[in-house]
Amino acid sequence: MEQVPVSSWLFIFVPAVLTFVAAFYWYFTTD
Amino acid sequence: MFDEVQQVIIVLASIYLVVLLVLGVIASRYMKNLEDYILAGRRIGPWVMAFTFSATGMSGWLAMGFAGFVYRSGWEPTYTMIPSATIGILLSFVLVSKLIRTYSKKTNSITVPDVLEARYYDKSRVLRIVSMLIILAAALAYVNGQLVAAGITFETLMGWDYLTCVLIAAVVFLVYTILGGLLAVAWTDFIQGIIMVTGAALAGIFAISFSGGLGEMSVELGQIAQTDPDFIISPFVSIPLIIMGISLFFGDGIFSWVGQPTLMMRYMSATSRKSLNLAGLLAVFIQFILFYGTFLAALYMRTQYPSPDLLPMAGDTETVLIQFFSIMVHPIFAGIFIGGLLAAMMSTADSMLLMGTSTIVNDVYAKIINTKATDQQQLLYGRLVTVVIAIVAVLMSLDRGPGVLIISWFGWVTLGLFFTPIVLGLWWKRATREGAIAGLIGGFIVLLFWNPLGLGEYLFQAFPAAIVAIVLTVVVSLNTKQPPQEVIDVVEEVHEEGRSKEKTEGVSLSQVLTPKKLAELTQ
Numbered sequence: 001m002e003q004v005p006v007s008s009w010l011f012i013f014v015p016a017v018l019t020f021v022a023a024f025y026w027y028f029t030t031d
Numbered sequence: 032m033f034d035e036v037q038q039v040i041i042v043l044a045s046i047y048l049v050v051l052l053v054l055g056v057i058a059s060r061y062m063k064n065l066e067d068y069i070l071a072g073r074r075i076g077p078w079v080m081a082f083t084f085s086a087t088g089m090s091g092w093l094a095m096g097f098a099g100f101v102y103r104s105g106w107e108p109t110y111t112m113i114p115s116a117t118i119g120i121l122l123s124f125v126l127v128s129k130l131i132r133t134y135s136k137k138t139n140s141i142t143v144p145d146v147l148e149a150r151y152y153d154k155s156r157v158l159r160i161v162s163m164l165i166i167l168a169a170a171l172a173y174v175n176g177q178l179v180a181a182g183i184t185f186e187t188l189m190g191w192d193y194l195t196c197v198l199i200a201a202v203v204f205l206v207y208t209i210l211g212g213l214l215a216v217a218w219t220d221f222i223q224g225i226i227m228v229t230g231a232a233l234a235g236i237f238a239i240s241f242s243g244g245l246g247e248m249s250v251e252l253g254q255i256a257q258t259d260p261d262f263i264i265s266p267f268v269s270i271p272l273i274i275m276g277i278s279l280f281f282g283d284g285i286f287s288w289v290g291q292p293t294l295m296m297r298y299m300s301a302t303s304r305k306s307l308n309l310a311g312l313l314a315v316f317i318q319f320i321l322f323y324g325t326f327l328a329a330l331y332m333r334t335q336y337p338s339p340d341l342l343p344m345a346g347d348t349e350t351v352l353i354q355f356f357s358i359m360v361h362p363i364f365a366g367i368f369i370g371g372l373l374a375a376m377m378s379t380a381d382s383m384l385l386m387g388t389s390t391i392v393n394d395v396y397a398k399i400i401n402t403k404a405t406d407q408q409q410l411l412y413g414r415l416v417t418v419v420i421a422i423v424a425v426l427m428s429l430d431r432g433p434g435v436l437i438i439s440w441f442g443w444v445t446l447g448l449f450f451t452p453i454v455l456g457l458w459w460k461r462a463t464r465e466g467a468i469a470g471l472i473g474g475f476i477v478l479l480f481w482n483p484l485g486l487g488e489y490l491f492q493a494f495p496a497a498i499v500a501i502v503l504t505v506v507v508s509l510n511t512k513q514p515p516q517e518v519i520d521v522v523e524e525v526h527e528e529g530r531s532k533e534k535t536e537g538v539s540l541s542q543v544l545t546p547k548k549l550a551e552l553t554q
Contacts, residue, residue, distance in 0.1 A: 003253035004264045008106050009245060011266045012326070015114030016319050023121050023315040027308045030129070031529060 036357045037189055039366035047226075047370050048203050051377075054218045058211025064406035065397065068212035068413045069389040070141050070300040075217050077306040080297060081313030082224030083217045083378075084120070087293050089227065089321055090173070090379035091180040092439050094372050097322075099349040101329035103339070105252065105262045108276035113322045115284020117315050123289040124311030128298040130457040132307070133525045135299040142386075143292040143449060144394040150456040151464040152518050156399060158468055162449070163390045165475060166292060169445040170387035174424035176439035177380035179431055184372060187350060197428050200373070204381045205421045209414045213300060216381045223374030228317055230371030231324030233364055234352060238324075238331035241359065251334040262333070275491065282494030283440075287447030289454060290497075293382045296389070304529070328355050335359075383442075384424075388417045444493035448474045451500040459508075460519045466508030474500030 062068055075083070100109045131146060138149035144162045151158055178197045185196040207215045242248040256264045267273060288294075301307050332351045336342045343354050353372070356365035392413045397404050404412075451474065452467040474496040481492035513519075 002257055002264075004106075004249035004256075007267075008265050009249075011106075012110060012113055012323075016117050016323070019114070019117040019121055019315055020319075023312045026121070026125055027312045030125075030308060031305065 036362045036365045039362040040189065040369050043366040043370050044373060047222075047373070048199075050222065051203060051207050051219045054222075055207025055210040055215040058207075058215035058218060061214055062210075062212050062410060065393060065409035065413055066141050067214070068410055069385060069393065070296065071213040071217055073136075073300050074302050075213075075297065075300045076302050077309035077313065079217050079221045080301060080306065080310035081317060082228075083220035083382075084294060084297055084310065084314045085317040085321060086220040086224035086227060086374065086378035087297070087382040088116075088120070088288070088291065088318075088379075089375055090177055090439055091184070091372060091376040092443075093321060093325055094230075094352050094368075094375060095180065095184075095349045096440070098325050098329040098352045101326055102333050102348050102351045103261065105256065105264050105330070105333070106266050107261075107263050108272055108279050110266065110326075111276040111280040112284055113326060115280045116288065116322055117318050119285045119288025120314050120318050121311065122285060123291075123294060124307060124314070126289060126454055127295060127457065128301070128307045128311065129304050129529060130525050131295050131453065132298050132301050132304060133528050134457065134521070137521055137525065141299065142389045142393050143295050143453070144390060145398070146295075147452055147456070147467065148398075150518065150522070151452070151462075151467045152515055153464050153468075158452075158464065158471070159394055159398070161468065161471055162452075163394050165445060165448060165471070166390045167387055169442040170383040170390075171420065171424055171427065172438050172445075173383040173442035174380045174387070174420070175427040176442060177376040177383075178424055178428040179438070181373060181376045182428065183431070184350070184353070184369075184376075187344070187347070188353065188369065193431075194429070197425060200377060200380075201421055201425050201428075204377045204384070205418065208381045208384055209417050212413070213296070213385055216378075216385055217297075217300070219381065220378045223371075223378040224317065226367065226371040226374045227378075228320050230356075230368040231321045233324070233360075234328035234355065234368070235320070235324030235326075237355075237360055237364075238327040242331050242334060248330060248334060252330060255333060255337050259338070271489065274489065278491040278494035282447075282491045282497060283444065286450045286497040287444050287493055290447035290450030291443075292446055292449050293386050295449070295453065296386065325352065328352055331355070379439075380424075384417055384420055387420045388413050391416045391420075444496070445475070445478060447493055448478065448496065448500060450497060451504050455501070455504055455508075457522065457525070460522050461508055461513055462504060463508040463511045463514055465511040466504040466506075469507040470500040470504030473503040 061072065066072060097109065097112065100107065134150070135141065135146055138146065140146045140149055144159045147153070147162055148159050153159065178201055181200040182193045182197040185191050186193045207219055239245070252264055256262050266276065298307065301310070329351055332355050339346050339348050342351065343358055344350055353369060356368040392409060396412055397409050448471060451470045455462040456467065477496040477499045478492055481487060481495060
């Protein structure tokens with residue numbers, strides 16, 4: 001039976017997680 | 032069907048509107064000159080900044096247009112707007128926020144056209160006038176779009192008269208904006224932002240718990256995709272859709288987020304450079320909740336009502352989230368959510384109204400017509416212009432137009448054109464006046480004619496517009512005389528300021544543990 005592939009969810013959530021990591025990096029390293 | 036919900040909405044909406052007006056009155060005590068009015072005297076802190084940022088960036092479009100898209104078509108290319116919004120916000124903070132704040136202080140600029148005129152040493156006023164016209168057109172379209180959205184929403188939900196709804200919304204945000212300027216707008220945005228985030232977070236949490244998790248939802252959505260070919264559950268369906276997704280990611284997302292002049296005005300109003308760090312982090316987080324909550328709730332509604340005809344309001348996909356809250360959960364949550372929707376519309380409209388004002392009073396009146404205008408005169412004219420713009424927007428709203436979401440979307444991407452002159456101006460010393468003008472006009476022309484030429488079904492118009500703007504700016508800049516040395520010096524100083532502060536503010540261990548200090552400590 002067809003269902004939403006995992007890659008579809010990953011495409012939605014992985015960029016957000018990476019953005020958070022980048023945002024934290026910027027938060028701590030920039031004056 | 033919605034009786035109970037309607038009563039809650041009336042009570043909550045009334046309280047909410049009164050709170051907004053009170054904030055306007057309080058903020059009005061701080062208004063002494065035009066800079067106070069349009070930049071809140073540069074004293075906006077990080078928390079207020081983060082919420083005002085998201086409340087302004089996200090209009091009624093998120094809960095209506097975007098939710099409707101997701102309900103109808105699932106992972107259609109519009110899904111790319113979710114990652115592009117968080118990445119776009121972060122890039123906007125990283126590339127623009129600190130530099131434009133410092134630059135605007137160094138050059139005594141209080142609006143984006145001010146910054147452009149200073150950076151591009153434009154004595155001819157061409158750049159100021161072109162950017163003023165673009166800002167004004169987009170701001171009017173935007174305010175109009177939000178008013179129409181408010182009118183239609185309350186007409187549908189409450190059965191009230193359309194025009195009455197438009198007028199109530201317009202009068203409330205007009206009054207607090209006139210009274211308190213950006214300070215009132217930022218404070219009210221703060222509250223509006225909190226309501227929006229609460230609404231979206233609740234939507235996401237309810238959707239996940241009702242559906243029994245993403246796994247369950249995946250199965251049900253898969254069944255829908257089998258019967259409805261327009262409902263797509265994979266991002267990789269076909270090459271044209273992937274290309275469209277990429278153009279939306281960059282055009283609607285990255286370029287437009289980084290280019291919004293309303294958000295740049297927020298940066299200029301920041302209380303300090305350092306406060307922007309926390310504001311950026313918070314803004315990314317808030318955006319995440321707004322988009323994901325909306326996305327999940329819209330998908331959940333699709334699993335419950337597999338075809339638009341089966342919806343409680345049959346066929347009305349743009350109000351799926353309103354229907355979700357009205358039927359699935361306690362009326363109090365529906366009230367909060369609908370308050371959030373009203374908040375999203377008003378918080379975007381008030382900022383646009385203020386930006387339209389700033390561009391007329393500061394960029395035209397104070398800088399061209401009457402350069403000797405006193406603070407009181409500028410403030411008075413600022414308030415008068417705010418009223419005039421709002422009246423024009425209300426008059427435009429008498430006709431419901433081609434669809435509110437399309438109008439707002441056009442306003443959004445038009446303002447996104449400022450990406451090129453601002454980002455290149457702050458990061459590339461060689462960018463010249465001629466390059467900036469060519470880029471801005473070229474991009475605007477592409478934006479206007481892309482869809483009428485039938486190219487819109489291949490690429491989202493804002494993407495080619497930004498590319499043309501960048502290419503034109505670079506090519507024309509390289510072929511014209513380089514900017515005067517004093518302009519280049521200011522750009523260098525702005526970058527230098529960030530670097531030198533890093534050295535002075537950060538205290539390293541080696542500085543603390545000098546032989547003298549060690550001797551003191553061991554005594």
